Amino acid sequence: MADPIVRVDDLVVSFPSRTSKTPVEVISGADLTVERGSCVVIIGPSGCGKSTILSCIAGLTPYAGGSITVDGDRVDGPDDHSSVVFQHASLLPWRTVLGNVEFGLESRRQIPKKEIRARAMEAIEAVGLAGYEDHHPHQISGGMQQRVNLARAFAVRAPLTLMDEPFGALDALTKELMQDELIRLMSMVSSSTVFITHDIREAIYLGDKILVMSARPGTIIAEFDSPFGADRTRAMTEDRRFDELESSLRDLLGHTTEEVLT
Amino acid sequence: MSAVTIETPPATAGPAPGRRRRTRKPASRSALSTRSRLLLGGAGLVGVIALWEIASRLGWVDPLVASSPSGVATSAVDLIENGTLLPAMGSTLRLFLIGFGISLGAGLIIGTLCGWYQRIDAVLDPWISILYASPRIAFLPLIAVWFGPGFLGQLVVVILIAVFPIIINVASGVRAIDRDHLRMAQSFGATNRDVLLKIALPGAIPAVASGIKQGMMQGLLGVVVAEYFLGNTGIGGLIFQAGLMLRTGEALLGAVIFAAAALALSSALRKVESKLDRWRTA
Numbered sequence: 001m002a003d004p005i006v007r008v009d010d011l012v013v014s015f016p017s018r019t020s021k022t023p024v025e026v027i028s029g030a031d032l033t034v035e036r037g038s039c040v041v042i043i044g045p046s047g048c049g050k051s052t053i054l055s056c057i058a059g060l061t062p063y064a065g066g067s068i069t070v071d072g073d074r075v076d077g078p079d080d081h082s083s084v085v086f087q088h089a090s091l092l093p094w095r096t097v098l099g100n101v102e103f104g105l106e107s108r109r110q111i112p113k114k115e116i117r118a119r120a121m122e123a124i125e126a127v128g129l130a131g132y133e134d135h136h137p138h139q140i141s142g143g144m145q146q147r148v149n150l151a152r153a154f155a156v157r158a159p160l161t162l163m164d165e166p167f168g169a170l171d172a173l174t175k176e177l178m179q180d181e182l183i184r185l186m187s188m189v190s191s192s193t194v195f196i197t198h199d200i201r202e203a204i205y206l207g208d209k210i211l212v213m214s215a216r217p218g219t220i221i222a223e224f225d226s227p228f229g230a231d232r233t234r235a236m237t238e239d240r241r242f243d244e245l246e247s248s249l250r251d252l253l254g255h256t257t258e259e260v261l262t
Numbered sequence: 263m264s265a266v267t268i269e270t271p272p273a274t275a276g277p278a279p280g281r282r283r284r285t286r287k288p289a290s291r292s293a294l295s296t297r298s299r300l301l302l303g304g305a306g307l308v309g310v311i312a313l314w315e316i317a318s319r320l321g322w323v324d325p326l327v328a329s330s331p332s333g334v335a336t337s338a339v340d341l342i343e344n345g346t347l348l349p350a351m352g353s354t355l356r357l358f359l360i361g362f363g364i365s366l367g368a369g370l371i372i373g374t375l376c377g378w379y380q381r382i383d384a385v386l387d388p389w390i391s392i393l394y395a396s397p398r399i400a401f402l403p404l405i406a407v408w409f410g411p412g413f414l415g416q417l418v419v420v421i422l423i424a425v426f427p428i429i430i431n432v433a434s435g436v437r438a439i440d441r442d443h444l445r446m447a448q449s450f451g452a453t454n455r456d457v458l459l460k461i462a463l464p465g466a467i468p469a470v471a472s473g474i475k476q477g478m479m480q481g482l483l484g485v486v487v488a489e490y491f492l493g494n495t496g497i498g499g500l501i502f503q504a505g506l507m508l509r510t511g512e513a514l515l516g517a518v519i520f521a522a523a524a525l526a527l528s529s530a531l532r533k534v535e536s537k538l539d540r541w542r543t544a
Binding site: 058060078079080083084086088090092094103104106107108109156 | 440442443445446447448449450451452453456460461464465467
């Protein structure tokens with residue numbers, strides 16, 4: 001197997017503190033790797049800094065120590081190696097569905113206008129929104145807005161897709177639908193994925209590898225390889241191994257959450 | 263076979279006979295239809311005008327002071343015939359268009375610069391705040407001295423009054439960029455120029471529209487003030503002169519012209535506005 005696409009070594013992130021002069025450490029010494037073509041899920045209690053790790057890999061948040069490489073290059077700002085799917089769809093309300101998907105492609109530079117249109121249409125079709133390209137965001141549902149969010153990220157065809165709790169705000173049914181959609185998309189584009197969530201069942205359903213983070217200052221405390229192969233179906237959730245993994249994750253996470261409370 | 267009788271218990275539920283249950287009308291705020299609104303509004307206008315005419319004809323009010331609808335109409339005919347009304351309207355329109363046009367251009371540019379570049383904002387903000395907060399009409403005598411009581415002086419008055427609401431609204435619209443949108447744009451590698459042109463400016467459209475609306479109405483006020491006090495030209499000058507001579511019909515005619523212009527402008531702007539931001543929850 002080739003080199004991992006993401007390599008994070010001993011990552012340290014700190015933010016300036018409001019109350020004292022010494023900065024607050026948010027991430028202390030996190031290590032992780034993402035193999036090419038795989039989906040790594042990071043799960044942790046809220047406020048543990050899992051979104052911060054993602055933001056660092058995307059080049060949006062500077063880090064104080066350690067190193068991050070994506071596709072062999074050191075990350076020191078947003079680049080073409082990755083694209084981000086945010087928790088809030090962050091669609092531009094004055095642009096249509098098509099215009100929003102095109103925004104990511106336009107920002108990448110050096111893509112001819114004609115190709116931008118063609119690739120955007122292709123991505124819209126891939127997420128099942130064909131026929132909606134002229135709608136404005138306020139005219140479509142929350143689930144459909146997240147599909148546009150996915151299409152915008154996948155249209156740029158970055159080797160790595162970073163997803164920050166993209167289905168966190170959706171209702172349970174729409175969430176399951178979107179998870180299935182995502183599995184289909186990931187197998188279609190053979191991109192590598194880092195997926196942040198606080199939903200244990202979502203983590204097991206989507207992840208080839210599941211990383212558990214501790215409470216702040218966050219670090220990776222456990223790593224689980226999925227017992228399921230590339231073939232992901234809802235039948236998995238009936239499997240005994242699914243339940244076993246769920247209860248061991250729940251134990252770990254319950255433990256870290258208690259630490260926060262005491 | 264024996265008949266089984268089932269005794270029904272006496273009904274106890276419900277109010278005793280003879281006592282009326284008190285019902286209350288639930289709150290309802292159903293909207294009045296557009297047709298009824300227009301009818302009522304129109305009837306009100308026509309009613310007041312008719313009453314005014316009657317009061318004047320029957321001598322309830324002094325026609326010299328209050329004039330009358332027919333008096334206003336006669337003034338209009340007279341002024342058109344002696345060739346003063348149309349040139350006056352032309353001169354007022356010219357002052358408004360040039361003054362508001364310059365205010366609009368300058369307001370959009372200065373507002374965008376202040377909203378986008380924090381250093382420019384830091385330098386200009388004290389001046390803008392001081393000028394906007396002060397009653398600018400107080401500068402009239404100075405403007406007359408510096409720019410003369412002619413067209414140039416009038417133009418300066420209009421711009422000084424109309425430009426600030428535009429600057430301030432545009433700047434705050436450009437400044438209020440959505441954090442989520444900014445992060446999204448950064449993640450795709452958008453440049454500052456992309457963010458300004460594709461996120462900040464389109465996002466500022468509602469604020470820009472309300473700035474333009476305020477600037478327009480203030481500009482109209484500026485035109486009247488300028489024409490009253492600098493040169494006595496146009497419709498403003500006509501009202502001022504007519505007032506001095508107690509020609510109330512003419513003065514009222516001028517006021518009606520300004521009112522009609524203001525109404526026309528604001529309804530035209532509303533049309534443009536709704537076209538510009540159809541994306542806001544329609």
